[in-house]
Amino acid sequence: MAQIEIVRADITTLDVDAVVNAANNRMRGGGGVDGAIHRAGGPEILEDCIKRFPDGLATGDAGWTTGGKMPSTWVIHAVGPNYSAGQTDRSLLASCYRRSLEVADELGVKSIAFPIISAGVYGWPVEDAAAAALETTSAQETDVEKIVFAAFSDDMVNVLRSEAEKLGLTVE
Ligand code: AR6
Numbered sequence: 001m002a003q004i005e006i007v008r009a010d011i012t013t014l015d016v017d018a019v020v021n022a023a024n025n026r027m028r029g030g031g032g033v034d035g036a037i038h039r040a041g042g043p044e045i046l047e048d049c050i051k052r053f054p055d056g057l058a059t060g061d062a063g064w065t066t067g068g069k070m071p072s073t074w075v076i077h078a079v080g081p082n083y084s085a086g087q088t089d090r091s092l093l094a095s096c097y098r099r100s101l102e103v104a105d106e107l108g109v110k111s112i113a114f115p116i117i118s119a120g121v122y123g124w125p126v127e128d129a130a131a132a133a134l135e136t137t138s139a140q141e142t143d144v145e146k147i148v149f150a151a152f153s154d155d156m157v158n159v160l161r162s163e164a165e166k167l168g169l170t171v172e
Pocket residue numbers: 009010011012022023024029030031032033034035036080115116117118119120121122123124150151152156
């Protein structure tokens with residue numbers, strides 16, 4: 001089982017093999033963490049998105065591009081469900097984490113950082129978004145050794161710590 005860490009950080013600054021992006025179906029960038037990743041990594045990420053995902057990506061799925069100028073080698077883009085638009089199927093949210101770790105294993109990634117997918121613009125209730133993130137990643141068989149959750153606020157750090165405690169998970 002991978003070691004789980006919760007940190008307060010801008011995910012684009014983390015020195016990990018892969019950072020996960022909370023993307024959308026079009027896979028051409030956007031706001032929130034998606035905007036931050038495209039800005040930090042530079043235009044190579046969008047070029048790779050256009051080349052590798054001409055038709056975008058389905059909700060719940062994940063796929064990789066270069067990390068461009070970021071410290072991470074890879075970006076793994078996952079498309080979360082848009083709760084605010086009525087996509088409330090939790091299995092789609094869990095699928096983002098499962099698919100991201102599968103892609104990470106294909107790439108030989110040993111350390112990965114996740115944002116809390118769907119918990120921003122897409123409006124998923126934050127406690128449940130954090131619980132889904134922790135539950136799904138901690139239950140998965142993977143060769144990834146370190147999973148970092150990058151919280152963008154102190155509130156999110158506290159939510160993640162409290163949900164981890166409810167799940168009986170050891171986190172750093
Ligand atoms: N580092 C870490 N976490 C961040 C960062 C950052 N630099 N920036 C934001 N967050 P969101 P979603 C947190 O809205 O809800 C985009 O337009 C944020 O506080 O980025 O899945 C896409 O293109 C929140 O906790 O993603 C899609 O259209 C979490 O990351 C749509 O938004 C996710 O918030 C996806 O919405």
